[in-house]
Amino acid sequence: MTASAFRAVLARELRLALRHPADTLAAVLFFVLVCALFPFGVGPAPEALARLAPGALLAAALLAALLPLDRLFGADAEDGSLDQLLLSGLPPAGIAAAKALGHWLTTGLPLIVATPVAAALLNLPVAAWGAALAALGLATAILSLLGTAGAALTLGARRGGVLLPLLVLPLAIPAVIFGAAAIEAAAAALSPAPFLLLLGAGLSLAAPLAPLAAGAALRAE
């Protein structure tokens, strides 16, 4: 019963995202535009761009993934759907987990699809594209989880949209460091595996803890 309720909530998230693709498109556009603006600021020297590319990719992707987060629970809270979800028999942590997975599928995954375009704009060596896809996949998943907890905590707070990045981004710093390090390693023809494994460890830590924190915050709401 809990599993089917989880699937129902997730299916509704995906259906709503398909019906209103503007949020997803805005995040992808933001990501690509930031990466397109970088060469103008840094100058067109290919080596300088390639040096900055890993960090720029990570920072742009995480900021883009943050965009739809402040409405993650807000829309449901305003129209009364959140009350119904809390009475659905699905534990609050399960609701949060479904929301986090939905956020990753509708924001993180499209960002990964757009990564080759962004990587080309930043002159990232093609040899490092695989590592970039893996690093961004793991880092955006971590951000979806942390962001869900942040969105649940700031729900109902005045200026929640300002509070949310302040709360979430500091926690996401390790994901930026290890993600960029993985891409740099691959660009230097070294193995990105250790850094990707560290990202994976972060993800496996956030996967159970963030929904629990978000669930507790939703219950206290």
Next chain:
Amino acid sequence: MLEARDLACVRGERGAVFAGLSFRVPAGGALLVTGPNGAGKSSLLRVLAGLLPAAAGAVLWQGADIAADRAAHARRLRYVGHHDALKPGLTVRENLGFYARLWGGEAGPALEAVGLAPLADLPVRVLSAGQRRRLALARLALGLPGDGGAALWLLDEPSSGLDAASVARLAGLFERHRARGGLVVAATHLPLPLPQAAELRL
């Protein structure tokens, strides 16, 4: 049986909303909660649903405190709040179908019960306020007690925006629900088709 003992509710900025509230609703019974705006009618319903913790006192179902097992309490109730909990971009059928997937039951017959079947494939965006209210109330028709349905209905202004024919349909839903031993607690300003309902003035 639903029972409230010395119930008190405090909302952050508003302070104490009500205190020392005690009442009983027997199986098949109905309770009308009335009172001026801001008297705490909606807050009382949220406390009874377990959505809001009681500041003092307890809500008991068949003698057991609902705070002990909130998930079990959630399964036995349907809450139609002040908001309709509908997504404007989804169709009528999709909106109700989500709750049918959560709780079981069929969306089709429930839409028939509130007279929305002909509009099933329209997006909720184009519905009138009264039609949206009827769609929110259609959740009540998803599985009634006896077929594993919910036993306690908590309704916040259920008839706001409804025409006479819709109120008559609602009367039929209430009657069937109560005949099977279901309870109705409704906060309202308007007369509701709930014969022999007790009244609680806040």
